[in-house]
Amino acid sequence: MSTESNTDLLKTMTCRPMLERDLAEVVIIEKAATEFPWSLKNFQDCLKAGYQALVFSREIDEIIGFTILQKVVDELHLLNVCVRQELQGRGIGDFILSFIIDYAKDSSFSLIVLEVRVSNSRAQKLYSKVGFNEISLRKDYYPALIGYEDAILMGLDLLVLPFTDDMNNKL
Numbered sequence: 360m361s362t363e364s365n366t367d368l369l370k371t372m373t374c375r376p377m378l379e380r381d382l383a384e385v386v387i388i389e390k391a392a393t394e395f396p397w398s399l400k401n402f403q404d405c406l407k408a409g410y411q412a413l414v415f416s417r418e419i420d421e422i423i424g425f426t427i428l429q430k431v432v433d434e435l436h437l438l439n440v441c442v443r444q445e446l447q448g449r450g451i452g453d454f455i456l457s458f459i460i461d462y463a464k465d466s467s468f469s470l471i472v473l474e475v476r477v478s479n480s481r482a483q484k485l486y487s488k489v490g491f492n493e494i495s496l497r498k499d500y501y502p503a504l505i506g507y508e509d510a511i512l513m514g515l516d517l518l519v520l521p522f523t524d525d526m527n528n529k530l
């Protein structure tokens with residue numbers, strides 16, 4: 360087992376566009392990490408549709424996480440984010456979300472939105488931690504083992520600036 364610290368791990372992370380040749384590995388990571396994984400075709404369709412698909416690595420060609428984003432006018436829709444199962448809980452999800460938020464701010468998006476299963480409390484905690492708020496509930500949005508499961512629609516408003524000391528002094 361690696362003795363690499365979380366800080367060292369995050370320092371060496373790089374990001375590049377997801378390519379067709381990455382999909383076999385991406386599907387393996389997705390299947391191991393989630394109970395309801397996307398299929399190979401789901402990922403292929405996203406690449407064909409020109410969605411922004413990024414892979415995160417710590418060494419050349421070792422994918423440790425990925426995300427799929429869709430631009431909808433001035434909104435960025437976060438369609439998928441996943442971290443290799445054995446590396447979860449080490450700050451990589453946080454790193455990827457912070458990267459997405461910085462990118463969205465730099466590209467002048469006004470809002471990032473996403474849906475998350477009500478049962479996926481781990482992902483919900485991560486989203487809340489980086490500033491997402493619950494917007495509404497989508498009833499029976501996802502297929503479940505039995506029937507359907509609700510989704511929580513979450514959003515991060517990028518036009519609302521944090522209240523800084525500087526602003527405080529002007530009041």
Ligand SMILES: CC(C)(COP(=O)(O)OP(=O)(O)OC[C@H]1O[C@@H](n2cnc3c(N)ncnc32)[C@H](O)[C@@H]1OP(=O)(O)O)[C@@H](O)C(=O)NCCC(=O)NCCS
Nearest residue numbers: 392440441442447448449450451452453475481482484485
């Ligand atoms: C959700 C996911 C991306 C988080 O990635 P990660 O690398 O494990 O997350 P991090 O280590 O950066 O942790 C960030 C925060 O997530 C939450 N979190 C992480 N592991 C958790 C756990 N075991 N239980 C509860 N919350 C947890 C915490 O709020 C944590 O912040 P903290 O460490 O300050 O408490 C990852 O679990 C994953 O790939 N899950 C499967 C795919 C998925 O569900 N994607 C979301 C679809 S909407």
